[in-house]
Amino acid sequence: MPEEDNKIDHFVLEYRKTNFDGLPRVKDETCWELIDYIKGTEYTLSGLKFDSKYMNFRVRACNKAVAGEYSDPVTLETKALVFNLDNTSSHLNLKVEDSYVEWDPTGGKGQENKIKGKENKGRSGTPSPKRTSVSSRSPSIRGSRDRFTGESYTVLGDTAIESGQHYWEVRAQKDCKSYSVGVAYKNLGKFDQLGKTNTSWCIHVNNWLQTTFAAKHNNKAKALDMTVPDRIGVYCDFDGGQLSFYNASSKQLLYTFKTKFIQPLLPGFMVWCGGLALSSGLQVPSAVKMLQKSENGLSGSASSLTNVTQ
Incomplete structure (x- = not known):
């Protein structure tokens, strides 16, 4: 003044x-x-x-x-994690656009057939200038890792987690038949499914024939006896070795993995017959912070939420 x-x-x-x-x-x-x-x-x-x-x-x-x-x-x-989905890693049966992934039963074949048709037209006389066109989903332009294939139906995030506490949310389409939300090390194999290796952790929802809800790691599953939420919140404390899943609306704790992360983590998503919408760049909600403090301070209830491999 x-x-x-x-x-x-x-x-x-x-x-x-x-x-x-x-x-x-x-x-x-x-x-x-x-x-x-x-x-x-x-x-x-x-x-x-x-x-x-x-x-x-x-x-x-x-x-x-x-x-x-x-x-x-x-x-x-700002310390919040902002990331999109990595199209170069996605399974060819997935259609990926920034923060949205959707099951694509054609697997890019329709686009490939269009390209072949243009090539055939260009073979009589002067080659078509579009002959070199490739689909944006073509494996020939993939990144530093192989695309997921087989029955993995997986896509990873494009930003690695190497330290700190982070939070993001995922919303599934109401008619989605099967999906998983979690994290994985970068070396997750191209045929691997989330939760079926010792390098990935997730919760899995299956709405095919009957609904099942489970936490998965190292090919072991823990059934979750609760209603599947509309939105799932993921809290990752890399340094503290903790991965927790929440009902994003009520902030009810769904499950917690406790382990020691020894490599950078990538957010991971699997979807079959449906779609997933991602929300990143979020602060860790204050309710989640409070639940984490109370959980870490309790030995009884927290012990039942330890890593399913123990």
């Missing part, structure tokens, strides 16, 4: 999302969002969806007559 009128009545906080570390940049910056009349010297900004990597903050003091200069902006990094 100016020295001649330094009585402070309240503070003004402004913030904006940015993808740059360090000092704010004029170009490509979003507009400041304002929170006025903050009476204390501390303020908790809640209700944010952390869908950007960094945020700028600045503050100034005010009274009824004048306002002081803004403080130098401070850039803070």
Whole structure:
């Protein structure tokens, strides 16, 4: 505040999302969002969806007559995990678009047949300029790992977890026949299914003929005697060796794996006859944090939730 009128009545906080570390940049910056009349010297900004990597903050003091200069902006990094589905890893029977995956019984064959038809037309006379076209789902443009194949019907996330605590949610289509949600090491084999190896952990829902709900790891299953939620929340504490699944609406704990993660983890998804929608970039909900603290402090009930391999 100016020295001649330094009585402070309240503070003004402004913030904006940015993808740059360090000092704010004029170009490509979003507009400041304002929170006025903050009476204390501390303020908790809640209700944010952390869908950007960094945020700028600045503050100034005010009274009824004048306002002081803004403080130098401070850039803070958001810790939430933001990721999409890795199309280069997906099974050819899955159609992947960023944060959505859907069972595709044609397995890309329709697109391949279109390409072959164009090739045949181009063989008489001048070759068709589209002869070199390939489907965006073609194995020839896959990434550093093989696509999943056989009956795995799996796709992995495109961002590895190497430390920290993270949370994301998954919603299944109502008519989805079978799906799994979990994590896996990068070296999960291309024929492997989530939960059937010692390098993957998941909960599995099967709505084919009769509904089954189970936690799976290392080809062992633990039946879950509860209603399958509309949305499943996944909490991963890499350093603490804990993977928990929640009813994302009620925050009811569904199951917890306790182990020691020795390699980076990738979110993993399996789907058959249906689709899954992913929501990442979320803060760990306060209710989940509280449940984790209480669970870690209890020896009785928590012991029944330990890794199914023990």
